[in-house]
Amino acid sequence: MAAVEEAAGIIRAGGIVAVPTETVYGLAADARDSAAVARIYAAKGRPSFNPLIVHVPDLAAAERIAVFDADARALAARFWPGPLTLVLPVRAEAGIASLVTAGLDTIALRVPAHRAMQALLVASGAPLAAPSANASNAISPTRAAHVAASLGGAVALILDDGATATGVESTIVAGRTILRPGPVTMEMLREVLPVAAGTTAHVSAPGQLATHYAPRKPLRLGAVTREAGEWLIGFGAVEGDDTLSASGDLEEAAARLFDALHRADAGERDGIAVAPVPEIGIGVAINDRLRRAAHR
Ligand code: TXA
Ligand code: MG
Numbered sequence: 070m071a072a073v074e075e076a077a078g079i080i081r082a083g084g085i086v087a088v089p090t091e092t093v094y095g096l097a098a099d100a101r102d103s104a105a106v107a108r109i110y111a112a113k114g115r116p117s118f119n120p121l122i123v124h125v126p127d128l129a130a131a132e133r134i135a136v137f138d139a140d141a142r143a144l145a146a147r148f149w150p151g152p153l154t155l156v157l158p159v160r161a162e163a164g165i166a167s168l169v170t171a172g173l174d175t176i177a178l179r180v181p182a183h184r185a186m187q188a189l190l191v192a193s194g195a196p197l198a199a200p201s202a203n204a205s206n207a208i209s210p211t212r213a214a215h216v217a218a219s220l221g222g223a224v225a226l227i228l229d230d231g232a233t234a235t236g237v238e239s240t241i242v243a244g245r246t247i248l249r250p251g252p253v254t255m256e257m258l259r260e261v262l263p264v265a266a267g268t269t270a271h272v273s274a275p276g277q278l279a280t281h282y283a284p285r286k287p288l289r290l291g292a293v294t295r296e297a298g299e300w301l302i303g304f305g306a307v308e309g310d311d312t313l314s315a316s317g318d319l320e321e322a323a324a325r326l327f328d329a330l331h332r333a334d335a336g337e338r339d340g341i342a343v344a345p346v347p348e349i350g351i352g353v354a355i356n357d358r359l360r361r362a363a364h365r
Pocket of ligand 2: 200201209
């Protein structure tokens with residue numbers, strides 16, 4: 070694909086490009102190039118203490134950057150490529166820019182399952198640092214149009230490969246603790262390891278700021294009816310102006326979540342309300358993102 074070659078050229082020249090993954094669109098740069106990584110932080114307006122996830126094409130590439138123990142290898146074997154990020158001790162000799170890890174001695178790594186991101190990893194030959202491709206504290210992008218609206222002129226190239234399939238950011242695991250709930254659910258992880266949910270008190274993911282996904286409008290959760298001036302996003306039996314999933318399918322709801330929030334935020338109503346979503350499976354990640362979006 071010509072667009073991938075163009076994107077790889079921009080990466081090799083120290084630039085940044087927006088690229089879809091199976092979760093959300095990322096804003097990618099060569100993780101070994103500190104000037105390039107600085108461009109990501111600048112484009113997002115992100116505080117520099119917030120470390121980035123590094124994407125690699127496969128487990129072998131990941132093992133050249135971080136030290137895997139038996140637990141990490143078991144999780145990687147089961148869930149890579151896919152929406153799971155592992156926090157592991159970084160190898161100094163891998164040459165990862167310290168701006169990527171924000172000075173920590175650990176690194177967040179994942180092998181994404183998306184043809185465009187995989188093609189870019191191969192064509193650029195670089196480990197790609199890529200946070201979600203939105204302005205800091207704004208709603209994550211699941212479509213190229215969301216990236217353009219949020220970052221506009223700050224990004225030279227957006228690889229458009231349609232809406233992302235999974236819709237919420239990857240699950241982050243450090244050791245046996247879930248730092249961020251995501252598409253790889255606690256139930257799925259527990260088929261491999263006895264993991265536990267991290268509490269916000271002990272979150273060592275500095276990016277887990279409470280306001281991380283805020284829309285501009287007030288957001289009311291657990292809504293079963295629409296109040297004056299609200300745009301209601303339904304789920305299952307709760308019909309709204311829009312729905313995450315009319316049939317109550319949680320995977321569908323996750324895939325639609327950020328697009329629904331983007332549309333609600335861009336619309337004419339003054340407030341947003343969202344129907345209750347069950348706290349099971351990927352519903353845990355959906356509710357995590359909704360609570361952050363509602364917090365102000
Ligand atoms: O699905 C995803 O993970 C997307 C796509 C683009 O891959 N990326 C993403 O990146 O969500 P970002 O930058 O928005 O979130 C990265 C999270 C932050 O909460 C950050 O604090 C945490 O990963 N993180 C990064 N390095 C870490 C480390 N060494 N220890 C703990 N948390 C870390
Ligand atoms: Mg983000």
